[in-house]
Amino acid sequence: MFVLIFFTVVLAFFLYRLFAPGGSRHALPLPPGPKPWPVVGNLPHLGPVPHHSLAALARQYGPLMHLRLGFADVVVAASASVASQFLKTHDANFSSRPPNSGAKHLAYNYQDLVFAPYGPRWRMLRKISSVHLFSGKALDDLKHVRQEEVGVLAHGLASAGSKPVSLGQLLNVCTVNALGRVMVGRRLFGDGGGREDQKADEFKSMVVEMMVLAGVFNIGDFIPALEWLDLQGVAGKMKKLHKRFDAFLTAIVEDHKRSGEGKHVDMLTTLLSLTDDADGEGAKLTDTEIKALLLNMFTAGTDTSSSTVEWAIAELLRHPKILAQLQQELDQVVGRDRLVTESDLPNLTYLQAVIKETFRLHPSTPLSLPRMASESCEINGFHIPKGATLLVNVWAISRDPAQWSEPLEFRPERFLPGGEKPNVDVKGNDFEVIPFGAGRRICAGMTLGLRMVSLMTATLVHGFDWTLADGLTPEKLNMDEAYGLTLQRAAPLMVHPRNRLAPHAYNASSP
Ligand code: HEM
Numbered sequence: 001m002f003v004l005i006f007f008t009v010v011l012a013f014f015l016y017r018l019f020a021p022g023g024s025r026h027a028l029p030l031p032p033g034p035k036p037w038p039v040v041g042n043l044p045h046l047g048p049v050p051h052h053s054l055a056a057l058a059r060q061y062g063p064l065m066h067l068r069l070g071f072a073d074v075v076v077a078a079s080a081s082v083a084s085q086f087l088k089t090h091d092a093n094f095s096s097r098p099p100n101s102g103a104k105h106l107a108y109n110y111q112d113l114v115f116a117p118y119g120p121r122w123r124m125l126r127k128i129s130s131v132h133l134f135s136g137k138a139l140d141d142l143k144h145v146r147q148e149e150v151g152v153l154a155h156g157l158a159s160a161g162s163k164p165v166s167l168g169q170l171l172n173v174c175t176v177n178a179l180g181r182v183m184v185g186r187r188l189f190g191d192g193g194g195r196e197d198q199k200a201d202e203f204k205s206m207v208v209e210m211m212v213l214a215g216v217f218n219i220g221d222f223i224p225a226l227e228w229l230d231l232q233g234v235a236g237k238m239k240k241l242h243k244r245f246d247a248f249l250t251a252i253v254e255d256h257k258r259s260g261e262g263k264h265v266d267m268l269t270t271l272l273s274l275t276d277d278a279d280g281e282g283a284k285l286t287d288t289e290i291k292a293l294l295l296n297m298f299t300a301g302t303d304t305s306s307s308t309v310e311w312a313i314a315e316l317l318r319h320p321k322i323l324a325q326l327q328q329e330l331d332q333v334v335g336r337d338r339l340v341t342e343s344d345l346p347n348l349t350y351l352q353a354v355i356k357e358t359f360r361l362h363p364s365t366p367l368s369l370p371r372m373a374s375e376s377c378e379i380n381g382f383h384i385p386k387g388a389t390l391l392v393n394v395w396a397i398s399r400d401p402a403q404w405s406e407p408l409e410f411r412p413e414r415f416l417p418g419g420e421k422p423n424v425d426v427k428g429n430d431f432e433v434i435p436f437g438a439g440r441r442i443c444a445g446m447t448l449g450l451r452m453v454s455l456m457t458a459t460l461v462h463g464f465d466w467t468l469a470d471g472l473t474p475e476k477l478n479m480d481e482a483y484g485l486t487l488q489r490a491a492p493l494m495v496h497p498r499n500r501l502a503p504h505a506y507n508a509s510s511p
Contacts, residue, residue: 026376028383031066031075033057039223041068046217049483051366054078055396064380070222072098073388075373078396080403080431083438085379086371086390087431091439098372098389100221102214105238106245112292113444114300114369125293128274128285129444132267133182133297139447142182143342149178149187150455154339154463157497158506164469164494167313167460171306172204175452179301183294184252185266206244207303208488213238215485249291268294301445303486304364308449309456310493311362312354315410317466317495318474322412326350327500330462336501340458342451351458353412355450356433358457359398359426361410363435364486366395371441394434395487403432426450463501469494 034057036042045067047053054076058065063079077083086094095118097103103115113129116122132138153174157165173189180188189200218234220227230236256268271290285293316323329350334340345351368391376386399407405420414420424430427446428438436443443449460466468477480490499506 026383026385028378028381030073030385031064031380031382032061033066033068034061036068039070040219041070041072041222042074043069043217043219043222049481050215050217051393051395054367054391054393055399058393058396064382066382069217069389070219071224072222073385074391075379075384075388076391076393078393079400080397082380083392083394083397083434084431086392087428087434087437087439090377090379093374093377094371094390095440096372096374097441098221098370098387100370101218101227101235101238105235106210106214106242107295108288108292111286111289112296114296118374118440125289126444128271129267129293129297132270134445134447136447139451143451145181146178146452146455147339147341149174149181150459151339152177153456154459155506157460157464158499160497162496164496167493167495168306168310168489169201169204169492171309171456172207172302173200174456175302175306176200176203176298178452179297181266183266183297184256184268203248204303206241206248207299208484209237209241210245210299211303211486211488212484213241215483245295246291249294252294253287253291297445300443301449303488305449305452305456307486307488308358308362308364308453309460310489311487312358312453312457313460313466313495314477314479314489314493315358315361316354316461317468318477318479319410320474322354322410323461326354326461330458334462336505338505339501340455340462342455345451345454345458348454348458349416350412351454351461353415355454355457356415356424356426357410357412358453359435360404360433361398361408362487363394363398365435365437366393366481366487367485368392368394368434368437369441369485392434392437394437397431398433398435400432460497463499463506464497465500467496467498469496 034042034045037044045053045057046069054065055078058076058078063077063082065076065078067074067076077086097115097117100115103110103112107115110116113122113125116125153170156170177187177189180186189203213234216232216234219231220229220235227235253268253272257272268290271285271293274284316326329348330340333347334344340348371390371392373384373386373388373390377384398404401407404414415424416422421430421432424433426433426435427450428434428436428442431438436446436449468474478489478491482488482490
């Protein structure tokens with residue numbers, strides 16, 4: 001076995017040197033970067049938390065770096081201006097994603113929206129989700145669903161009693177149920193009221209496992225000759241996890257077909273009813289494509305939003321003056337007689353600054369999602385080879401001291417009039433803070449994500465005072481990040497809520 005592996009790697013290495021993607025033979029140089037090791041290249045440089053290691057490397061080699069991971073060319077953007085070169089000036093060329101084991105084993109072999117190659121099928125899937133889920137009209141039509149689910153969360157917290165609550169877990173149930181009602185016409189878990197629910201715990205752990213696996217730099221993706229060996233066991237774990245997700249999604253789709261189409265007004269009914277010539281949307285979707293789309297929404301759309309709110313509350317607990325100022329704004333605009341609604345959000349200026357500042361310091365996907373160069377091109381005088389993977393270190397960009405004063409400080413005021421970035425938003429226009437990415441493949445669910453994150457944060461801050469469990473003081477709160485494609489807290493936030501509104505405000509009208 002050892003001899004076989006040895007010769008496979010050596011052969012692959014020499015074939016690679018022979019047919020290497022033009023970088024070294026090109027007139028322009030490749031961007032600078034750390035010297036790669038033989039065969040594995042710069043994989044060892046990535047360390048346990050790649051966005052941290054890549055940020056440190058960028059300080060040494062500059063905001064546009066070239067790495068060789070195994071046999072793959074990888075370029076890393078670590079400043080706002082370099083990111084805008086890739087995602088604005090050269091966006092069309094970087095609108096596909098590189099092949100990877102996650103797309104193959106977890107996302108139904110690229111049949112989903114997140115990993116679909118840029119082209120007609122991606123356009124069709126993106127259009128379907130834009131029209132039925134994310135358009136202004138679709139979002140407004142379903143705003144009562146989000147408000148009801150956030151109301152159920154507040155009701156559960158108001159009756160939490162003396163036991164501490166795991167805030168991230170409850171927020172996750174809230175986002176999954178809100179999305180579940182929109183996507184498949186029903187809640188997926190329990191009553192959403194804050195009691196423990198084994199199925200919900202299991203689902204969250206599946207999503208987190210998916211993000212952890214998808215975040216692993218899998219050797220087989222970068223050294224194809226070694227793919228079959230699955231050295232880190234990643235592909236094996238992905239296949240097992242895929243079976244669990246598939247069973248979960250198949251049950252939902254079959255149940256929906258059985259319970260009679262036309263009864264529900266939800267996205268799954270619409271997807272099942274599309275025909276080949278359906279209203280210009282292009283094609284009938286197969287059951288696999290439908291399951292892949294549901295999988296995207298339930299994974300890309302839940303943990304990202306709920307963990308952002310968990311980070312926001314953790315920051316506010318560490319900054320009591322900012323928390324008090326936000327509560328004051330909420331009391332002024334909403335009063336103490338009812339919960340926040342989505343219609344209040346445009347009137348909550350300080351809340352918006354707090355949300356932006358949370359996204360700046362804790363972007364849910366710190367390395368965004370990878371893109372790929374469809375053709376070779378020139379950026380800032382460097383050669384970017386065809387097929388190179390692009391990583392945008394959005395985490396490093398939004399902590400860049402060249403752009404932000406005291407970048408590690410949580411200071412929402414920087415986004416207010418008179419602050420250093422009064423007109424900057426997080427929607428992909430201002431490259432110094434791009435938590436949702438930018439360009440053609442910007443997050444499809446950005447508007448929904450922003451509304452959910454804002455509504456949940458506002459409701460938690462307005463509805464409750466908070467203390468940390470086990471007598472922990474805010475200064476001692478662990479703010480470490482766990483490893484994965486998404487930015488989880490290493491230690492879940494355990495807290496005690498204390499009601500601050502009139503008792504009737506918490507009486508959620510359960511649908
Ligand atoms: C806090 C909330 C969220 C954040 C920070 C976030 C972040 C991101 C990022 C960085 C990307 C990659 C963009 C790029 O390549 O430039 C992405 C893609 C995507 N997101 Fe989100 N996301 C969030 C919420 C959601 C929600 C609520 C949904 C759906 C329910 C969603 C669905 C998607 C999909 C489908 C894609 C792939 C788009 C494509 O490839 O065309 N996301 N998201």
